[in-house]
Structures are given as C-alpha cells and as structure tokens.
Amino acid sequence: MTSENQAFRLAGRGVVDRSKTFSFTFDGIPYEGFAGDTLASALLANGVHLVGRSFKYHRPRGILTSGSEDPSALVELRTGARREPNTKATVTELYDGLEATSQNRFPSLRFDFLAVNSLLSPVFSAGFYYKTFMWPASFWEKLYEPMIRRAAGLGRAAMEEDPDSYDKANAFCDVLVVGSGAAGLMAAISAARSGARVILADESFAFGGRLLAENRTIDGINSAAWVKAAIGELSSLSNVRLLPRTTIFGAYDGGTYGAVERVADHLVKPAPGQPRQRLWRIVAKRTIVAQGATERPIVFGNNDRPGVMLASAARSYINRYGVAPGRTAVVFSSNDDGAATINDLANAGISVAALVDARPALPDAITARAEALGARIFAGGVVSDAIGGSRVKGACIIDASGATHTLSCDLIIVSGGFNPNMQMTTHLGGRPQWRDDLAAFVPGAMPKGMTAAGAANGSFSLASCLAEGARAGSAAAADVGFDAKPIAIPASDEESNGISAFWHVDRAKHKAFVDLQNDVTAADVALAQREGFSAVEHLKRYTTLGMATDQGRTSSVNGLAILAQLTGKTIPATGITTARPPYSPVSLGALAGEHRGKHFKPTRLTPSHNWAKEQGAVFVEAGLWLRALYFPKPFETDAQTTVIREVNGVRNGVGVCDVSTLGKVEVHGPDAGKFLDRLYINMMSTLAVGRARYGAMLREDGIMMDDGTAARFAEDRYFVTTTTVNAIKVVQHMELCKQWHWPDLDVQIVPSTDQWAQYAVAGPRARDLIARIVDKPFDVSNAAFPYMAVAELTALGGIKARLYRLSFSGELAYEIAVPARHGELLMRTLMEKGQDLGVIPYGTEALGVMRIEKGHVGGPELNGTTTAADVGLGKMASKKKDYIGRVLAERPGLTNPDRPRLAGFRPVDRAARLRSGAHFVGRNTEPVAANALGHMTSVAYSPSLGHWVGLGFLSGAETRMGEIIRAYDPVRGEDTLVEVVSPTFYDSEGARLRV
Amino acid sequence: MPSDRYSIFSVLTEALRGQTGWKPAWRKATPKPNYDVVIVGGGGHGLAAAYYLAKRYGLSNVAVIEKGWIGSGNVGRNTTIVRSNYMLPGNIPFYETSMKLWEGLEQDLNYNAMVSQRGVLNLYHSDGQRDAYVRRGNAMRMHGVDAELLDRDAVQRMYPWLNYDNARFPIKGGLLQRRGGTVRHDAVAWGYARGADQHGVDIIENTEVTGFRITNGRIEGVETSRGFVGARKVGLACAGNSSRVASMAGLNLPLESHVLQAFVTEGIKPFIDGVVTFGAGHFYISQSDKGGLVFGGDLDGYNSYAQRGNLPVVEDVIEGGMALMPRIGRVRLLRSWGGIMDMSMDGSPIIDHTPISGLYLNGGWCYGGFKATPAAGLCFAHLIARNEPHAVARAYRLDRFRTGHMVDEKGMGNQPNLH
Amino acid sequence: MRISCPHCGERALDEFSYLGDASVTRPDPAAADAADAFYTYAYERRNIAGPTQELWYHQAGCHAWLVVTRDTRTHEISDVKAAQDVALERVNSTTGAA
C-alpha cells in the first residue's frame, strides 16, 4: 500500500517493507514512510530535501549521502529528555512516531535570521576571529565572545537527565568482520565455514552494504536476494554472532575494538529494562576491515544546495529504499561508476537532462546509454554552479570548449570517485598509502592481525570484493589455526570503473564548499595556504576543514587535493590528516554504560551497615565505603549536638564504633618479622607474641605512606592494619616488596579486610562490656590483658574472635573482631549487653573528634608531603636497620628544621571556632604569602575541653609553644587568633588508656 | 600593500579585496649556520620563549627548530584550561604570572587567541576535599590571586543541571577561580610564532634535532635532519619528548612520558559556560567556542610515546562525565586523541640549567603546561638570556629531587603515573 | 592493550596497574654512595622510546607483579614474566657470584 503523500516513492523497488507504514513528523509536519526506511529516505519519498542550516553561514542544507558520512542532513531527533542533537537523517532508522526537528535556524528552517552571515561571508573568512575582536580589550569578554559562543554548535543537548539505560558487553572471537557488503559477507562465510568464531558487524540495520543499494546480479540472482541467502547461512551457524546496527568505532591495542550497538534506537523508547545502546568491547584475534568506500563530491559553486546528491546515494535511494530523489537530474562525474548512475536514474523514471563528465572521453557503453536516454553529454565538461536556493533548480555547465550552458533540473548527481573507509586501519598509528590509479588513499601497513578487503582496500569491482573477501576470511581463520578451505566465489556481472582525478571546479561563480558542515570553501583553503597554513594539519585547524561531525569523510581528500594543487606538491607529499576514533560519533551514554548516578562507583558496606541504617545513622562516603558518620537521636537537630553526645558517651561511659574499614593483612611465614622490619620505620621483629605495636611506613622517597598497627599472634603470624584509604595501596606495596625487592624472604601475604567485622569498644566502661562479650574464662583484667595486648579467643558463645587492647580515642578501649558474617550479631549484642552501661554507637565524626583531641595524625596530616618527623613520629624511626624510605628521608630538604611541624592550636577566644585550611601568620604580620607559617589541617569542637581544638603544621612549632598567631581564612572570611600548644589536648600522659 | 597588522580595518579591507593581501603568519625559515640561541621544540613553550627572548631580552638571532609542524605537540592537543589555582608557594607566583600574561596576550601579540575567563570551578564532595581546597584558596588569596569558596547552593545556581540528587558522590561545593578559563590552543602557537617571526626569529619546521655538539662540557650547536646548526645556547622545550632529546646529550631526566587522552563531542548549543572539574571522578570539561564539549580525565597509566590511548580510560573518563552531567548521555563523542606528557617526579615543572654549559631545560609540564605557556616562555627566556632563574620560577630546579625540595601539590611522590 | 599474565592468561588493560622501569633495582642501602644511588633509583628515568622492561601488577587478578617487555612507541608487548621469577634469578645470581 503506497501512501499518497509519498509522492516520490517508486513502485516495485527497494527492500523497504511496504506492509508497515510508519508516521513521523519533521518540524511538526506529519509524513509517512515504511519500515526499512531511514529518516532521509522517508523525507525524500515525501519530496523533502531541505533539512537543515549550515554552521557558520546558515545556508540551507539537504541530503548529500545515504550513509554515516553525511555532513549536512543533521536533525534533532526526539524531544524532551530524549532529544538527540546532530542526528544524521541518513542513518536514522525510521520508526512509527519518530519526531525530528531541523536545527541551527531561527525562527524557522526556511526563514533564518542568521542567514545574513552568508552576506557577511567576505569578512567571515577562515580564521578571521584571530585577527579581530581585540579592541577594546574589555569587549572581548563582555561582547565579542558571548556573541561567538551564542552562535556555536548546531543542535541542542537535552535539558534533563538521559532517561535511558546503557549496557556494556564483552565479546571474543577469532575473526571480526567489519562491514557486511560483498567483501564482508564473503569474509564472514569463508571464516565461519572453517569453524572459527566469527563476529560480523554492520552499522546499518540491514546487512548487505552496497549490495542492497545497487541493482546487481550475483550467481544469477539479484544482489539483495543473494544477501538474504548469505545471512541465512550465517545466522544458522552457532559459531557466528551477527551484530546489526553496530558500528565498530575504534581499534585499540591488543586486538581490542570498541563497538556500539544501537539496541533500541529504532523504537520510540526502549522496552522496560532494555538498554538504549550497548557498548561492545570486542577482542578479536584477526580483523577484516570490509567497511567499503565513501564517495566524494566534486567541489563546485553552490554545491551545498539541497538537491545536490552523491551518485551512490542516489542509487541507494532508488534501489534500496525505492525512492526517487528528484524528477530531472544532471549527472556530474569523473568516473565510470558515477556516470553509470544514469542507468539507475532512468530505470526509476528520473529523466537525465545531462551527463557531465570531467573526462574528455567516456566509455562507449555509457555514451551510448546516455544518448539513448536523450541526455546531453558533456565529456570534458564541468558543472560550475548549481542554481537555486533552498532546492536545486538548475545547473550551470561549462563544456569542453568553455561555453556555458544552463539546464534546469531538481537534482545534481555528483561523483568524484571513492575513498576507501580505511580510517580504522590507521587508529594504531599506521599511515595510509596513495594510489594514483584510484585517486585515493588506501590502507598502508596494517596493525598486527588486521587486513582489509573489498572497497575498503581499494578493490572497487564487485568481483574483486567477493573474491578478496573470501580470501581474507579464510586466511584469517587459517592464521589462527582453523582448517579453512577456499570457498567458491560467486559469479557477478561485469562493470567498468575508470576514473580520472578531478577535485574542484575553479571556474565556479559561487561559493564552492569543500566541507559542507563547517562551511569551508575552496577560497578558505586558498586563504589558509596564502597565510602559511599549508601543512594539512594546519589547514585543518585553521579552516576547521574535516572537524565537523562527519570528520571530513566527504571533504578532507578534496581539501588536501586543492591544497596540493595550490602548493604544487603531489597529494601523497601533501599528506592526509590523522583519523581518530570514533569512526562515527558515539553517544556518551553508551561509553559510560551502567556506571552513572548512584552506580558510578561500587559501594562498600560495613558489617554493621544494616544495623546502623536501622538506627537512623547518617552515612558518609569514605572512598568507596559508606560509613556511619553519626547516629542522631530524634530530638537532635544538628550534627554538632549528636557528635558531642557521642564523644561524651565514650569519654564517660562506653561507645562502639565500626572500624572494619581499616585495611587488614595477614603477614605470615618464618621471615614475616624481618619483612615487616623493612617495611616499617620501627622494629616489628622484636614484638612479643600476644602484643601489638603502632607502626609507620614510608614511601621510598622518604615521605609518610601509612600508619597502623601490627599484632603478633604467633612466631610466624602477624596481622597488620592500614588506614582505610590506603588498604589496597599498602597490599600492592607489600606484594612488590615480597615479589620484587626481597623474593628470598619466606613470607605470605593474605589481604583480610573483609574477613573481620571489627569494632572499637571505648570508654571507662569498655572492660565491663567486653567482659560480657568474650567467652569465659578469658580474663580481660588490666593485669591479664594490658594495654597493647592481643589475643585470639572466642566470643558470643563459641564464635572465633580476636581482641586487641588498642585505643584511638584515648580511653580504655578494645577492638574486638569476629568473622564478618557475625558482625551484625556482635553489634546487636554489644548494644544489648551494654544497655545498663549506657553504651552508645558512635560514628566517624566522633572518632575524628577524639583523635584530634588526642593529637593522633590522620588523612589530613598524612597528605603525601609530610615526613615522620613532620608529624611527630621522628623518634619512632629505628636507627638500627634499613627500611623503605630511610635513605631518601635524609635529604636536606626533608630534614630541614624549618619545615612546618605538627602542633596543636586553640582559639584565644575560647568561644571562637577553628577551621581547617586556614593559614598561619604571625600575630602582627600582614597575612600575605611571604609571611605564611603553615596551615591548619584538622579541627574539632572538643566536648572534653569545651572549646575548639586544631592540629596543623607550623614552621618552628617547637619554639613557638604558647605563642599567639593568626589563623587566617580569607575564602571563608575568617581570621582567628590561636595559641600554639601541644598537639595532645587530652590526657597527655595516656593514663586513661592504661587503666 | 600586504596586511601584516591585524585589526578590524585590515580585516574589512581584505574582505573587499578577496582576502588576497594577507601574508604568511610566519616565514618558512631555513636554518642559518649559527644562532645565538636555538630552541628545540616548536610547541607553545618554545615559541613563547623565542618571542620573549627577542621582544624582552633583545636576542633576535634565535631559531626555533621543530620536527613537525608548529603546534603539532601538546599545545595543539590539550583541553585548553588556564588557571592559577595552585596551592604551594613554589607554584602560585609562577602560574599567576602566566595568568597575567594571558590577560594581556591579545594586545601584546596582536593576535586573538581567545583568552576566555569564564571561570574554573573545582567541585568537592567531602569535608576533607573541601578543607584541601580551602587551604589552596587561602594560599591563592595570600598571593593576591582570586579564589572563592562556593557552597552547594551557589554551585547549583551556576550549574543547575549537574547531578545533585542521585549522585554516588554528592556535590558539596566548589572552589571557583573566576579569572580561570580557556584559551584557543592552536592560536597560542600561531600567535607566538607570528610575534616571534616579526621580531626576527627563524621558525624552522619539519626539522628534527638528532643530536648535540658538545665540546668540553659546553654546547656548540645541534645536529638536525637538515645538518648542523651552531648555537651558543640551546634551550630544550620538547615536552613529551624531553627525555629522548636530553638523552642525546647524555642526560637522564627525572621524567616519564605518559599518554593523556582528550575528547571532544559534536558541536552543540552552548550550555557549559566555564570549566568544571569533578573532584570525585577524574573528569574536567568545558565547551569550546565551536560548541564541542572538550573534556579529559586521567592518564592512561603507562609510559608511552604513541599519541593515543586505550579504551578503558575512554570509558573511565566518560563514566565520570555521565556521573556528573547526566544530561549529556545523548550527546556524541566526536573524536578522541592523546598527547605525550612529560611527567615529572613531583608533578611540577623544571626550568633550569643542565649540567652541560649552555644547555637549558624546560620540561616536566605534566598535564598542566598549557596554562603555563606565557610564563614558561618568559622564564625560560630569562634563564637563557641571563643565566639565572626568573624570580617566579626559582622552585623549578633540576636538582630539587636530589636535595629533597620537591614541589608536590598532590602528594603523590615519585610516581608520575599517579599525578 | 592486553597483557598475558603468566598465571592467569591474557587479560584487558584495566585489570593491571603500572609501576615503571623494571631494569633498575633497589640499591644497596649500606653502600657508601647510597644517597646518590637511591636518588637515581627513585627519580631518574631512562624513559626509553622503544622496547622497555616494566613492572605491572595484576591488580584485579592474581596479585602477581610482572615484568612486561613492551615497546613504548607501539604498545606492542613481546614478553611477560613473573617478577618474582626474574627477581629470584637476580638474587641467586648475585649470591652465586658472591
């Protein structure tokens, strides 16, 4: 059923499904098309050629191609949160309900204010902005640049979060075939028949490449029917994965390819749970690039007018989509393939007004056919200019003698020859090679494992595509060990493909565009050359040629050919710009996949997480961990109140804090002690079994790396902890020391962070509580289990446990650990059994307050630039042994006594608040950099002292005790007088933790 | 009369005569036998150094020797962010000098490199990050540099469409330097080249330095792919190739070459006004005057001399982008590329003498040397002309690692792939 | 890039992390020139353009350190060994010589 309004739909042609009519709108106007159409073919079926406006001059733009190379048929697809700017109508698969809008125009596509830019184009030449907008200087920020920026870009990004989901997947194969034209299909079949694992991907929704677009015969049947049979065979094989709608966009090291599959782009929106697109990482032992070739236009006057179309595109619209791209055509070519388009035009009932070919002589068959069609033949002629505004109305032709002819037509078909799609063969650094006979670049030296076949390889005849594809497929399979036998090459009809290199009509009267999207004209190329931008890469950057969404697929070779003419160099000596991934643009959503929003990074939960959540804990991100920051009571309205309560609860009673996030590592083996001696600045081999020791580690450059404790459970069994943030880094460092520095030490390292739920139980009543948790007869008295004692025991009635008499808070404290699965039980039991003791849970905020009160260093002090001496641990360093970092820690810059050292600070006005990040300057000096003495690293309101306390680094800290200095914080508008004091604010003798 | 001074008048005049009167922006010079100074490397730094040598230090018998086309290195492939929001006293005055030079660049060069001070905003997501930014902001303010601390609401007013509500690492605020922004990268190279050329500097392209002539510990000139070129002084400004070039003089530098990728999307109508950096994922973004979103992230993480990277980092960077800006999911990546970073062992640069008399080094710029271009050029010129470091570049000594005077903003130590 | 871990087989780049030059080893801390040697070891880099031996860590896999021979111009990997094996050989050969 042909809809009436598809006035340009051809009866009986194409592979669209006429039983499925789809409605769509363009700029709000409703149209109809068929399943199997692209937006472009459906628009053409309805006679719509004007689809957009160009970037700089806002000139009307139409549909130049039928593929992913299109520079001008860009639309905004969909609306609202799903709006997709710059979508190529030529590859947008039509679906029922599709909505598209033209872009870069105001107020409408036909009447666009900024089209005046076109009048100003003599001023807006390439690079004009570098030469102007400089006076007066202040106008740049306020006027010129905002103006330039407003004009930037084409389509508009959605305003809201992308509502669709994206997926990632991995695939492995023996042979990856990129492209499913004649070459790709034969490659896939020959490789697949050998049993190799094959992936065949094509960016289109239909397999077949040009075989669908050309009216050809293979093995006696129509090429589209042949494709169907070939795909039928491939889909029956279990060793083949077919990926339609999938663009291989980049080649990466080690045979890795990036690909994007448009899973649901042909639907109004994805089905529930279905991703919109999927990123494939394909690992291929061998890859066959069978991506075909892209036709290039010829540069002539007004060659950007809607109605100017590539010959191959016209054939696609006729043969694949059954659409007539116009009624009367002028064909302008430089090669047989382009010229032969008159056949397809005529078959579709399009009248051929003229065949203009830059070559002085044409093959007889073509001449004869043109004559038979009644077309005027201009051998050795050119189309100098298109006539018409928003649609081609005619063509200006200059014949071989120089005479001018004007013909009317609504279609100008152009063909300047083909550029193999070999971009991906250069992604890993290869350079393409020039072939004079084809007037094109073809793949040069290929990366390991990659070959090219068919038009991508410069083999343009169908017969050679079929043969080369088959050969490449079996060679690839054989290469990776399959018994690949040569397969029969199907017979194809004959063709001629002569070409002469022709790029640019220099007698054009109007602007002649090289890059249609970025509005780069032949004159711009000449100007750039005149101004010295004559290296291809300079040309590109100065004029922006080839930098638009099509990446110069139809323009860059023309541009460099024109440049070569101007400089008198050959094209290969002129060179070609570097191609980069992606081969065609890929949505950011697909590249991000599912890792966005809350799932941007994994979340790590502590063993007491569920319990803490029940308690209404407020959580904080600590690296990948979620930790309880504090546990507010319903009546507590601010965090400060809660934290003060928690600190007081610990200092006066007992509190429990989940410290399971500490990195934990089992270090075993006869040489474990020796090994740890080399890692820590202090001695660990002398630690008695059943005891723990605080230790510090340096990086090899002498700077503090981490601190923690080491406990010794047996002669050959240590258990060390690291800070939460450094857990992974320290294990990696230990493995390096073990495997690389000292492979002769007999030591085994087992990361065990997740094994243990570990809780600090702290406060004067901690012993009472712990005694109720550990199993009898374990004795927790100070005498039996003193400060820094450790033990393996059981708790909660037979559960394996470890007890450490360690204190971070400065109170009598323990850390008790049970296997993580019992972590929640332990927390609940502690709370239950401690009820009468007034037990409370406390979070990392209270933990932090107490460590600052005690003057323990933490993350802000161990910031990667401080030495052990800087943070007050200088005395811990053993003089009797070597350890990582010892030698370089002795460099003068690190031992200089003027280095800022750790000190404590309290506000002179005890009611004042301290802030970290403030800088210190002398009380009576200007707060300028030259007078800076250090900075505040950690602050807390100390409930124990009733005022704020701070830690920080201060030059000459030892000699400034008691001095009053300024803590200057201009970004927060604060300036506070503080007194320099010892960093230990609370129980400096440590009496409380030894009771 | 050819138009060699750029102005609105010359542009209009040329518009009327079909743009035929423009001269090449710089001459295609061929090497002379001898120069006072040869600069190796026609990137931003080499060209700027030559310009200032000629303009400020009166040395015009200068050549810049570039192995490819000028600007083919990192100056032509960076994310164009300029800022002076550093933390350490060794860095702030230097980068602020650079910022001031940027601010007067167009008038100085008579070339519009589109210095665009639309603000650089560093987001923070935790109290610890906030405090580190406060420390930095305060240090800047004490050096007379602008810095503002924004809370979450203020950030939301500037960029309402960032991910505030459904974020793994919620935005808590940011440190803003309003004077920061972007500069049109290629134009920096071209503008300095044109300026240097006008002061008589020879810019010699497609000529590779292949060795050094050194006699009794003194430099005498450079061997090139076009023969020997004599020079009393030679300055290296080879960025990612510094080690390779210095090794020809027998030097082993505290540098590693790493690949950093950058990305641009299809052009879309402007919506990101300034530069935004995402503190919880390695990601920074701005929008170019053409409309492309220009962004980058982490190093690929291995030594490389190939100007390209691999897929995992592409994904990683874009995951950061989507986490921060969920509205860009349907915007498409247009192109990705890589540059070779001369990563130093503390993340800060080196502008100093080498042990070879007359041979000077400008390197170690890591992924932050674009913003430094004017000051690096100036300080390198000063060093070469006066034989002593410029006051604002005194911390950038080559021997600072030996003596333990590192300038390590990030605290990552001698592990350049972690900076 | 894909690295063939001798223990795990070929894996994607994102399973590994990189450290640096494997041709240098931690100097003797007791030597007279230790300060110099450690400076060179920790800071100076040969940073070769071409085949290099480098230390990689199979972070997301078996936690082995590897010595990977890789060309920094092409990223092509020609050899991978377990670092511990290389180190043991080094230790044995020096003790053997002593």
Next chain:
Amino acid sequence: MSNPATEAALNRSGLTISRRDDVAMTHVALRRGRRADLDARVSATLGLTLPDTSRTVEAAGQMAAWAGPEQWLVIGPQEAGTDPSAALAKALNGVASVVDVSDSRVIFRVRGASAADVLSLSMGIDLHDKAFKPGDVAITHASHLGVMVWRHADGQGYDFACARTYAVDFGHWLEDACSKRGVFA
C-alpha cells in the same frame, strides 16, 4: 532473588541465582621450597592434589581452587562446631600459611544452560566452552567488582566469589546481568 520481575526474567532465561552461605574457605599459601611436603600433606588431609594452573579440583566434598601463584582456596562445608581452617592449619603447619577467609567473600551461584551466554556479555574474560572449561577458575573483575569465578564440573553453571563488603552491589549486578541481558541479548 528479591524482585519478582527479575525472578520472571530469570525464569525465562532458565537461570537460577543463589547464594552459598554455608561454606568455609581457607586460604593456603605455600611456604618457600615446601611444595613436595605440601602436596603430600594436602593429599593426606584432603585427598586431592593442588592444581598448578587456574583450575579447581574436587574430592569428597572439598574443593581446592587455584587462587594465584602458590596459593589456593580450599572450600568446603561449614559445619557448626568445626573449624576447617584450624584443622588445615594444623595439618599444614610449617609447609603453608593458612588463613581462614570464610568471611572475606560471598559466593554466588548461577546455573542454567544459558548462563555462559548471558554472563559472557558482561564479563571481561572469554567464557566460551573452549576458553573456560568446566573446572576452570579465573580471578578477574566484572563491572568494576573484583571476583573469582569457577565453572562447575558439569559445565552448567558458575560460582562467583566476591568480596563480602561488595556483595550487595555484586548481587545487584548479577541479577541485572542475568535478567535484563538475558532477555535482550
């Protein structure tokens, strides 16, 4: 699992996901130069030979999985009142370092004929029959999460051991991979 829609999707793709909470896991690391002794003692205690390559071996309800060079995980049932690691530590004393890691990881089990197809979409290793055979084990990551995976001897399923603190995230990923991708692969 938790969500009925997921459940339905799993049913459609013929998959089951379960969590094995009843296992004991012991990390065994060779002490230098004691391989022969270790083999002998393991054989005596567990009745199996520790694999040298990335394989699993099973005997009498116990499984030993290669877990890195010179390291293994011994996995067996967790029974009240017994401590398999303690027993193993005693048996291997002096020839291996033995650590109870039963709680370090959580084991998820995916079974069903299409398991490989579905999981291969999202895992970084090749799960094809020829590449990852029954009994093979791999330490790798899936969707940013570290995991040790082995294929069941009958080829019909996989066990995934992931770090306990990431188990919630990992469980989500697994459900998601198996349901959503199963339907739309």
